[in-house]
Amino acid sequence: MPDTQTARAADPMRNFQFRLEIPGVAQGHFTEVSGLGVRVHPIRYREGGIGQIVRTMPGPVDYSEVTLRYGLIRDRELWTWMQSTIQGRIERRNISIMMLDTDGATETLRWNLFNAWPCEWQGAPLDAMGRDVAVELLRISFDQMERA
Template identity: 85%
Template structure:
């Protein structure tokens, strides 16, 4: 009976940890994001009746819709993300290619990457303030984008 290879190689079947990730946004030096959510794509089905067979409804792929991605990050004095949002508010949409990288168990090696092409901020929410709270102030920035690629 052949022995099973128990070493973990680059294609390890173990699931990745969701807390080891990094973001790259051109023009934004900070990298302290606490959460990335909403990565997704949907192809809307188009329904049609096939000629001659009135009772059968078939489907075919329709428009592609990319979900908006939400970034959460600890509030700091640096205003790079707010400046990017402010440009959109003023009608100067600055599209940037954003990358979300999952990291290997060592926390430094890139294992997986999603590229969001032509991303721009479409929503910002300030951190809730509470005079009795002790939590870190966390802001939210939501991005809209044209295309998603998994590398």
Template identity: 50%
Template sequence: MASAPPAGQGQQGAAAAASPLAPSEMYRNYNFLLRLDSTEVRFTECLGLGMRIEPIRYRESGVGNVVRALPGPVAYAEVVLRYGLATTPDLWNWLKRTAEGAVVRRNVTISQLDNDGATPRINWNLYGAWPCQWSGVPFDALGREAAIEELRLAFDRLDRA
């Protein structure tokens, strides 16, 4: 037989007890900022931040039925940045120089902001980033959406601070 929550707790209190974090401790995914070197750039979306350590599987001699794994090479996912079509040519010029063979590597910081929308709480630093893909605006004469470009960044190393 299930018992009722203690007086004053109600359903809201029971839900909060089941959550590992209080709502004030959880960050919102729309509170983020991106810095290229020391310049702040606003994006509408930032996707694909991740890394994978490839397991190398092997069998020890004498123990043929056990497959063990060692950590192998580290691979970083490409970060996808989506942004509204802007008049500033800075990102386009960076991409164009890369396409012409003059790769300019920049350090990029993605900051998770506190719920106040201003205080950086967690930073992911991408070292040696360079643009590896660009997708233009999908034009549609009947569309009503904002014009959004996409830029993908490859990078050498990632850390969290």
């Protein structure tokens, strides 16, 4: 006999409620976070005496670079962090990306990126006829990720 109690499925999270924590950076005006991912590269091999069967086993782990887009403000903290990398003084920081509930305040999910450092910066496109917010891009490389 099936269980008569019906469990209500949780609503999917919304992608527009998020916050970033970067040590040394005041709360930024981030408009987008993309590229969060991890891949375990398979290693293919043949076992002796089994013929043509190709087996796989887990190989190196590769974390994708995360792209941050943010509204250009007068604050120079992210640019200074990038400049340190350019000058060979890599400042690794632990970054947290938090998904928030619909109230915009309650944390529902967190990804922690360890030993992160900026590897690419792109300035905001400028357009004399435009009316958009100036948005810069900062790409982040990191060594390890956890979902907390």
